[in-house]
Amino acid sequence: RWKDEYLEWNPEEYPGIKDIKIPSDLIWLPDLALYDNAYEDYRGIMGGQLTVVYPSGDVMWAAPLILTSKCQIDVTYFPFDKQQCRMKFGPWQYEGSEVNMSGGAGNTSVFESDGEWEMEHLSAKANTEFYPDAPGIPYTDITYTVYLRRRPIYYVFNLITPCGLFSLVTILSFLIPAESGEKITLGITVLLSLTVFLLLVAETTPPCSTIPLIGQYYAATMVMVTLSLGMSVTVLNLHYCGSERAPVPDKVRKLVFGHLEKILRVRSKYSTKCPPLSRITTEAGVCVIPRMLKEIDCAILKACALHAHALRNKHTNSHSQLQDRRNSKREKGVTSGPDDHLLFHLLHEFRKIAIHFENRNRRENATNEWKRLAVVIDRLFMVVYIIGTISTILIIVFQIG
The missing domain is CATH 1.20.58 (Methane Monooxygenase Hydroxylase; Chain G, domain 1)
Known part of the structure; x- marks a missing residue:
C-alpha cells in the first residue's frame, strides 16, 4: 500500500465511485525490491497486475507472488534447531526523502506448514541506512524476520x-x-x-x-x-x-x-579352587x-x-620292613630279588x-x-x-x- 497524491479525487463529484481498478503499468509504482533475493531474474517485484486506487490517493497492489529468498541456516542443534530468516524489502533507486517505508506486523495465520517447519513468530522493523556510494542520503527499508522451528519427530x-x-x-x-x-x-x-x-x-x-x-x-x-x-x-x-x-x-x-x-x-564358571596333587617320592612307596x-x-x-x-x-611301614629285610640280606651276602x-x-x-x-x-x-x-x-x-x-x-x- 502507498499513497499517490496525483491520484486523488473528490468522491462527491463522482457519486458511486468508491475505488477504481487500473493496470499497474499505467500508474507510478515504487521500485520495491527484495534485497535478499535468490532468484535468477533479479527484477522488481511490482508490476504486471491490477491496482486498486481510492479517492484519498491510497493505492493497493495485491497479487499472487512467489519470492525466493536466501537465508543463513545454523544446523548446530539439528534436528532440534530454530532458524531466523530475514527478508529485507525497500526501494532500489528512490531515497528516503522520496519514498518513506513504514511496514506493519505480518499475519502468521496464513503460514502453512510442510510438516517439518512451524512458524513461531513474525516481526517487522523499519530501518534507515546510509550506503557508502551515496553518503549522507538515507534509504529506508522494512525487514521482516520469520522465526521457524523444526519438528524433530x-x-x-x-x-x-x-x-x-x-x-x-x-x-x-x-x-x-x-x-x-x-x-x-x-x-x-x-x-x-x-x-x-x-x-x-x-x-x-x-x-x-x-x-x-x-x-x-x-x-x-x-x-x-x-x-x-x-x-x-x-x-x-x-x-x-x-x-x-x-x-x-x-x-x-x-x-x-x-x-x-x-x-x-561376577560369578565365573571357571573354578581355580581344586587342590593340586602332591608329588610322589620313591620313599613314599605309593x-x-x-x-x-x-x-x-x-x-x-x-x-x-x-x-x-x-x-x-x-x-x-611296609617299605621300612622291606628295607630292613634287604639290609639283613646284604649282611648275609644275599642279593635283592x-x-x-x-x-x-x-x-x-x-x-x-x-x-x-x-x-x-x-x-x-x-x-x-x-x-x-x-x-x-x-x-x-x-x-x-x-x-x-x-x-x-x-x-x-x-x-x-
Whole structure:
C-alpha cells in the first residue's frame, strides 16, 4: 500500500465511485525490491497486475507472488534447531526523502506448514541506512524476520532411535561368552550400521562448517563402539592366553579376584579352587593316580588325597620292613630279588605319570585363572561402556537445553 497524491479525487463529484481498478503499468509504482533475493531474474517485484486506487490517493497492489529468498541456516542443534530468516524489502533507486517505508506486523495465520517447519513468530522493523556510494542520503527499508522451528519427530524416529538401539546392542556384546567367537563380529556389524546411518545424516543436513548435534551423537557413539571392539579384543586375548603363559601375577590376582570380582558381582564358571596333587617320592612307596577326566569335581580329588595319605602311611611301614629285610640280606651276602627291581621300576614310572598329570592340572588351573580374569575384565569394560554412553547422552541433552 502507498499513497499517490496525483491520484486523488473528490468522491462527491463522482457519486458511486468508491475505488477504481487500473493496470499497474499505467500508474507510478515504487521500485520495491527484495534485497535478499535468490532468484535468477533479479527484477522488481511490482508490476504486471491490477491496482486498486481510492479517492484519498491510497493505492493497493495485491497479487499472487512467489519470492525466493536466501537465508543463513545454523544446523548446530539439528534436528532440534530454530532458524531466523530475514527478508529485507525497500526501494532500489528512490531515497528516503522520496519514498518513506513504514511496514506493519505480518499475519502468521496464513503460514502453512510442510510438516517439518512451524512458524513461531513474525516481526517487522523499519530501518534507515546510509550506503557508502551515496553518503549522507538515507534509504529506508522494512525487514521482516520469520522465526521457524523444526519438528524433530521424523528425525528422532528415523535417525536417533536406531543409534540408541545400536548402543544397546553393543552392550549385549559384552554379555556374549568369549568361546562363542561372535564378540568381534557383532561389534563390527554395529559399526558398519552406524556408518550407513551417518551417511544418511550427512545427506539430510546442508553442508556447513559446523557439526550438527546429531552428527556429534553419531560420532561419539561410533567412538564408543570402536572402544568396545578394543575392549573385546583385550578380553579375548586374556581368555585365550593358553597353558604356555605364566600364571596370573599375585598383585593382579589379589586386586581382581579379591576386590573387583566382589564389587562387580561376577560369578565365573571357571573354578581355580581344586587342590593340586602332591608329588610322589620313591620313599613314599605309593602312587596316586589323578583324575583322567576334567568332569571329576573337587570332592573326588579331596577323597583321592585322603586315600593317598592312608596308603602312604600303610606302605611306609611296609617299605621300612622291606628295607630292613634287604639290609639283613646284604649282611648275609644275599642279593635283592627280581621283585625289588620291578617294584622300583613301577614306582619310577608311576612317579612320571603323576608328575605329568600334576603339570597338566597346574596348566589347567592357570588357564582357568586367565579365563576367570577375562570374565571380570569384560564385566568391568561393560560398566565403563555404559557410563560413557550415558555421559554422552547427558551431554547432548544439556546442549539441547
